[in-house]
Amino acid sequence: MKEVTLKQIASTLGISITTVSKALKNYPDVSPKTKKAVIELADKLHFKPNSFAVNLRTKESKIIGLIIPEIVHHFFSSVINGIIEKAEKEGYLVITLQSNESEELEQKQIDLLLGKRVDGILISLSNNTKNLSYLQKIIDHKTPLVLFDKINKLIDCSKVIIDDREAAYSAVSHLINSGCKKIAHFRGPLNPQNSIDRFLGYKKALSDNNLTFDKSLVYTCENVTFEEGYKFAKKIHTENIDVDGIFAITDLVAIGAITYFKEVGVKIPEQISIIGFSNWFMASVITPSLTTVDQPGYKMGKSALKLLLKEIKASKKNKLIKHKTIVLPTKVIQRNSTLI
Amino acid sequence: MKEVTLKQIASTLGISITTVSKALKNYPDVSPKTKKAVIELADKLHFKPNSFAVNLRTKESKIIGLIIPEIVHHFFSSVINGIIEKAEKEGYLVITLQSNESEELEQKQIDLLLGKRVDGILISLSNNTKNLSYLQKIIDHKTPLVLFDKINKLIDCSKVIIDDREAAYSAVSHLINSGCKKIAHFRGPLNPQNSIDRFLGYKKALSDNNLTFDKSLVYTCENVTFEEGYKFAKKIHTENIDVDGIFAITDLVAIGAITYFKEVGVKIPEQISIIGFSNWFMASVITPSLTTVDQPGYKMGKSALKLLLKEIKASKKNKLIKHKTIVLPTKVIQRNSTLI
DNA sequence: CTGAAAGCGCTTACAG
DNA sequence: CTGAAAGCGCTTACAG
Numbered sequence: 134m135k136e137v138t139l140k141q142i143a144s145t146l147g148i149s150i151t152t153v154s155k156a157l158k159n160y161p162d163v164s165p166k167t168k169k170a171v172i173e174l175a176d177k178l179h180f181k182p183n184s185f186a187v188n189l190r191t192k193e194s195k196i197i198g199l200i201i202p203e204i205v206h207h208f209f210s211s212v213i214n215g216i217i218e219k220a221e222k223e224g225y226l227v228i229t230l231q232s233n234e235s236e237e238l239e240q241k242q243i244d245l246l247l248g249k250r251v252d253g254i255l256i257s258l259s260n261n262t263k264n265l266s267y268l269q270k271i272i273d274h275k276t277p278l279v280l281f282d283k284i285n286k287l288i289d290c291s292k293v294i295i296d297d298r299e300a301a302y303s304a305v306s307h308l309i310n311s312g313c314k315k316i317a318h319f320r321g322p323l324n325p326q327n328s329i330d331r332f333l334g335y336k337k338a339l340s341d342n343n344l345t346f347d348k349s350l351v352y353t354c355e356n357v358t359f360e361e362g363y364k365f366a367k368k369i370h371t372e373n374i375d376v377d378g379i380f381a382i383t384d385l386v387a388i389g390a391i392t393y394f395k396e397v398g399v400k401i402p403e404q405i406s407i408i409g410f411s412n413w414f415m416a417s418v419i420t421p422s423l424t425t426v427d428q429p430g431y432k433m434g435k436s437a438l439k440l441l442l443k444e445i446k447a448s449k450k451n452k453l454i455k456h457k458t459i460v461l462p463t464k465v466i467q468r469n470s471t472l473i
Numbered sequence: 474m475k476e477v478t479l480k481q482i483a484s485t486l487g488i489s490i491t492t493v494s495k496a497l498k499n500y501p502d503v504s505p506k507t508k509k510a511v512i513e514l515a516d517k518l519h520f521k522p523n524s525f526a527v528n529l530r531t532k533e534s535k536i537i538g539l540i541i542p543e544i545v546h547h548f549f550s551s552v553i554n555g556i557i558e559k560a561e562k563e564g565y566l567v568i569t570l571q572s573n574e575s576e577e578l579e580q581k582q583i584d585l586l587l588g589k590r591v592d593g594i595l596i597s598l599s600n601n602t603k604n605l606s607y608l609q610k611i612i613d614h615k616t617p618l619v620l621f622d623k624i625n626k627l628i629d630c631s632k633v634i635i636d637d638r639e640a641a642y643s644a645v646s647h648l649i650n651s652g653c654k655k656i657a658h659f660r661g662p663l664n665p666q667n668s669i670d671r672f673l674g675y676k677k678a679l680s681d682n683n684l685t686f687d688k689s690l691v692y693t694c695e696n697v698t699f700e701e702g703y704k705f706a707k708k709i710h711t712e713n714i715d716v717d718g719i720f721a722i723t724d725l726v727a728i729g730a731i732t733y734f735k736e737v738g739v740k741i742p743e744q745i746s747i748i749g750f751s752n753w754f755m756a757s758v759i760t761p762s763l764t765t766v767d768q769p770g771y772k773m774g775k776s777a778l779k780l781l782l783k784e785i786k787a788s789k790k791n792k793l794i795k796h797k798t799i800v801l802p803t804k805v806i807q808r809n810s811t812l813i
Numbered sequence: 814c815t816g817a818a819a820g821c822g823c824t825t826a827c828a829g
Numbered sequence: 830c831t832g833a834a835a836g837c838g839c840t841t842a843c844a845g
Contacts, residue, residue: 187839189837204553226570490823492830498824523821
């Protein structure tokens, strides 16, 4: 099938390419008669402007780049959902890439996206990202950038996050209010900001409630997996460590712990209470159902895209951009893995 | 930051744009000396060819379009994972869209992707897709198309699928071999091919094992949700319907049923066996763990992309394309929701 | 109201 | 080995 071009329409109608282009874009300086003729023929031929040419002229791709650590992940897939849905409504398409928690891949992907000349970039950083020069490169390149969820405070750009410290504080307070006195924390890796913040929220909740912080009760999940939750639960059980509550960095880790305790007959929540983080669908269907902190993925995706679009529009007009940080609310979802 | 162009490099070096372009593409007819000078300067200036211009000239976008019914879904997110990982390795980026099981949206998205002039399109059809003219449009447009998982047999293009009939046959045979005599089927909607095929596999397994097919034991899940699994389990229980095994169209539906039976104290698998389909991660962590059919999402994504790339290459050379259908193997994963 | 012309930044067939 | 020129298909400032 031959592609229809402006030239074709122009020559069939015996008018200039300029006039055809203007007619299709509804410029005021085209006679209604000409306009009508052009539009009719264009419709008939199913004319669609060649986006390659339009891109080249307008210097816009109408494409957003998105980099996340992992796609097969309830929270992140919810974020993607929010992003691409909103983007589509606003006339943008989204290229998604997965860093697989690799800093090296993430940097390569940033280059790919800049090379494609996407109009803006959304990133949730990998856990291992330390070198910020690539993020700075995006900014120097004048490509609008919004970080979400896994952010880095040192980068000067807009951000969409939850208040991880506050959310963790609520989670641990919930355990304390339900009677827990010795609370362990299965924390995330040492580098990412949100794993640091959740840890700090845990610590603060303990101290505000006059419980002593015991660093031997903090277990670090390097990869934030089911297996690690299982492993640390086993450690606590077999070494007879005195713990009556666990705050896990994420539902997956919590479910690993629950699975172990069930296997060995430790009663949840009677003997030990467990609270997770994120509110994956899974949390509601396991036994016992998991008390957790709801983290609004879909909403986060939508906000991040909205913010990015605003910056794209401002940057097109060469307006000064004031970076914003949006903090979305979270809440504890009470289920059966903690006492009421 | 000013973008570096061929023109700039050419004028700094006092040579022509043509020569610069050739040097960078390592054409043989450029002197080593010139080549060296060009490459060095280009490196120094971090030159990257403007992809808009390249696209316009080469008529290639190096972008693949992907449409799936739902992103927040273990199976589909695994497929996406396979697709974008493989694509990236092969020098392609992927635009993902979600049809939300809406035929109308799906058609709009096909138009969007064709408008963007993607090099190829991958689709897993929505459950409600009946009008095939849009798929035909892709083919008429000479844009390579590969359907996967949710396909339509009437479309003449390459496909990647599992043998749903065979897989369902194995699932139901597994129930029969473990002693079930009255097996219900929580089937999917009436339109999609794979829900039809799974139903046919169910029927065939019954008849091959001399069990009579009873259509009152077939329950149709319109939306294939947890809630529907729950609802039909409740119906069976409260109406005292004589059933000792259930084959559910997907793990989510199976888990809905398990959840209900657990609430009312029906023992699984002693009183009723349940087998799901897909092998979501969730299936391994609920209680009892769910016997299911493993459906290789990641692999399917990879194969579909590979096939598409082959067609893209062939079509660039105007070669005749022989469409292929790849059938990936599945297997029953025995867990605790069925008797051993 | 219409259109000739320049230009976006590249690639490539062709001439020298 | 080098480069002038055409062209990909559009947009838009400008002249008439």
